[in-house]
Amino acid sequence: MDKVRIDKWLWAARFFKTRSLAKNAIESGKIKVEGQRVKPSRDLSVGLTLDIQQGTDTKTVVINALSDQRRGAPEAATLYTETAASIRLRESAAEKRRLTRDHETHPGHKPTKKQRRLIHQFLDDHNS
Numbered sequence: 001m002d003k004v005r006i007d008k009w010l011w012a013a014r015f016f017k018t019r020s021l022a023k024n025a026i027e028s029g030k031i032k033v034e035g036q037r038v039k040p041s042r043d044l045s046v047g048l049t050l051d052i053q054q055g056t057d058t059k060t061v062v063i064n065a066l067s068d069q070r071r072g073a074p075e076a077a078t079l080y081t082e083t084a085a086s087i088r089l090r091e092s093a094a095e096k097r098r099l100t101r102d103h104e105t106h107p108g109h110k111p112t113k114k115q116r117r118l119i120h121q122f123l124d125d126h127n128s
Contacts, residue, residue, distance in 0.1 A: 005042070006038060006041075022040070023040045
């Protein structure tokens with residue numbers, strides 16, 4: 001196999017659960033081939049670089065092999081290699097999110113019924 005559609009490859013490499021989700025991500029510009037937006041029918045070949053945005057993370061991967069069949073996760077992981085720079089950026093972004101989350105104050109429990117009534121009473125008094 002020397003060429004495969006990008007939506008099939010993303011599905012086979014387990015970046016997306018369905019081809020439909022992969023197609024929607026491609027059409028919305030979350031997937032780029034060599035820095036360029038593409039269509040879902042774009043054929044991929046070995047050695048191309050993909051930028052894949054999933055949630056807050058962006059992965060840069062190099063295609064090692066092509067497949068249009070979805071197999072187990074260990075076999076799917078052999079289809080691509082994530083670049084070292086991409087791994088560092090994702091880890092530093094995750095660390096920043098974790099540190100930000102640590103500084104947020106949480107009450108540790110949800111309010112009791114009495115506390116909820118007091119909150120509602122306070123809001124009603126100040127909104128009127």
